[in-house]
Amino acid sequence: MNKKFVYTSLALALSFGAMAQDKNAIKFSAPVNKDRAYDHLSILASDEYEGRETGKKGAWMAADYIKKQFQSFGLTGPVKGGTDPYFQKVGLVTYDVTQSSLSINGKAQAAKDFIISNNSVGLSGLDLSANEVVFAGYGLTKDGYNDFDGINVEGKVVMVFSSGDPSGKAPEGQAANPRAAMQARQKLFGNLMKNKAKAILLIDVNFDKVPDYQKAAAANGRIMLKNEATAKALQKPIPYTAITISPAVANEILKVSNTSLDAVSKKISETGKPASQVINVSLAANAQKKEVEHRGENVLGFLEGSDAKLKHEVLVVTGHYDHIGLEADPNAKDKVNNGADDDGSGTTGVLMLAEAFAKAKKAGKGPKRSILFMTVVGEEKGLLGSEWYSENPVFPIANTITNLNIDMIGRGDDDRPGDNNFVYIIGSNMLSDDLDRIGKKANTDYVNIVLDEKYNNRTDPNQFYYRSDHYNFAKFGIPVIFYFNGVHKDYHQPGDEVSKIDFPMLAKRAQLVYYTAWELANGEKRPVVNKNEDGTLKTN
Incomplete structure (x- = not known):
């Protein structure tokens, strides 16, 4: 795609509804771009990282990379009592x-x-x-x-x-x-x-x-x-x-x-x-x-809010950095399941958002509420890292206002051939009409991407609402939005490689999450939970 056309189109899109836009939000969105996305993803999804399987060397390498990025942005490690404040050790056996x-x-x-x-x-x-x-x-x-x-x-x-x-x-x-x-x-x-x-x-x-x-x-x-x-x-x-x-x-x-x-x-x-x-x-x-026992850790980077009355409230932005590792067959032609889309793309999105918000804070324009940027481990093994955090939260569940979860935003869906200007949103109206309104308004005000709600229900045969890390927050009554580009022929295959990523769309989808996070972190009130259709919400 022509670079000039992409940026011109984005600029035109951002110009609509300018009365509703926050100039600071736009100013500090700069790190959420296709080139920065490539910088991160070309490392995380390289053969050197061996498919980032939970409990294996590649996942440890990815955790170290993410930690160093959080440190370089100026985020703090909020974990107490462990060996590393950026690592929440997950009890894996x-x-x-x-x-x-x-x-x-x-x-x-x-x-x-x-x-x-x-x-x-x-x-x-x-x-x-x-x-x-x-x-x-x-x-x-x-x-x-x-x-x-x-x-x-x-x-x-x-x-x-x-x-x-x-x-x-x-x-x-x-x-x-x-x-x-x-x-x-x-x-x-x-x-x-x-x-x-x-x-x-x-x-x-x-x-x-x-x-x-x-x-x-x-x-x-x-x-x-x-x-x-x-x-x-x-x-x-x-x-x-x-x-x-x-x-x-x-x-x-x-x-x-x-x-x-x-x-x-x-x-x-x-x-x-x-x-x-x-x-x-x-x-x-x-x-x-x-x-x-197996080594595994959630990687946490914390940005404290600027408002004394609101900074105890925390927005959590997640993506899972693990994938399925190496092919078991030693004779396989391509041995590495690189997981560029699943979920190197989501992890990359979390990193870009973290950098953007950190720069805003350094310039004195940081969010009113606190934000926890967390990449979790063990999603491919059964949502283990996010389950561990939800049961052992670093910040009280009661103070957690929303989870924005990014899992696969780098490609298209085989069911939508020739049209990649979309993102599936799942869960946005499951628990909170406020969150649904905020997320959709952020899209209208800033991004203008097609929001496809095909899977935004509990009866979807694929059960996507229950299959990524947001659900471990939703089950405790925390409003969630899951951002997703659907599945493709390389899903859980060695062909899920960096060369097949649509970086302009990865960036655009991440921008939607960024602007939604900006509105949530700076809004007057947190999203109200007004639904419980599952009837199974837990307490912590």
Whole structure:
């Protein structure tokens, strides 16, 4: 796009409704521009930052970069009692399976031949033993075929194929559709649980082809917060024990009955009838679970308000700086999920706003209310960083007037081809009509971008209102606006790179957030909360 045209168009847009404009707001908006956006994003979304996965080196590098930027702007670190006032340490942990073992008739099986699922091991560990194993084919009950006919699996260890059907082939669509395969697996588990099986041995006929990194990942737990909710969840009983086994382990069991995997598979496919049987074999499986801490921090930069009566009130501007990291497959052609749009663009927006407001304050024109600029970690793991802050706020929730959250403002939406002069706003009228009015007026007075409210509802099938960090403020009754440019073919793919960012539009969307923040930070009154349609607001 022609640079002269962009700036001329913006200048014309800003000239309309001049009577409603604040000249200082316009004057200090200068750092919110496409060139500054490129400066930040070309670093944050570079290959060197390795996709900024939570708990990994790239995320730590990003946190350090953001902190140094906040410092250079003159923002202060508001965190008390930690090792760094700009870092709010987030309690991140995984619970990983360790020391797993499996033996058949006293013979230890090779570690490369089985996987004990992480979800199958509680905090007290796994200690499974049995004197018989029930082979139940494909675990199916359908169309006159019943793998459970004539056998009782209640309280037993049941061995089944992890996929496929009596024909010996995977059902149509499963091979090409991982979601269909997962749904089939869930149905299989449901069938076994309905029959009250004690444990499940899943025969993966392609086990030897599964990459080692995938096997290791199955034993590792997902990152979660070390908090009361997690503690309660970990105390819940394990619904079932699932152990994935190789054909070698399956044959070790079946040979006790003088048969083999190939033999039973052939029998089922040729006769169309089950080959279910009880095998008198001793089995023992053991595993331990270990809590592992992971480094992660929210990065906070604070700008104190200039009005003695209003500076205790805080506007929070957020974006998540984490992404999904490196491709797990070591043979991938492009190994880095750069996350330029998701959410390097939002993090860049937060940095540009922080610089603009800091310059205003240095010139004696700082906002009346205080502003907390916060980039959060762990969004991709389940909104963890913002959840941690909302439960452990540096500034009281009661004093937090609004959260403006920026998550993906650097590209367009595949559903809006050829038209990128827009931004989706989500949540603006969910809790406060005042906030909705302020945000839309800021757009009319200064920016004149199309505000698309396609996803601004709770019934959106995509559930975008619940899928970014603003929701952890909204659930405490804090009015929010979520700024978003929609999804595209590079969403969560290595193709989400800096070269595909529309920097003029990134800057324009960030300008909308800036002017909205200016109005909120300087308005006579904070937005009034006058709605609670969820009926689930929390207190803190």
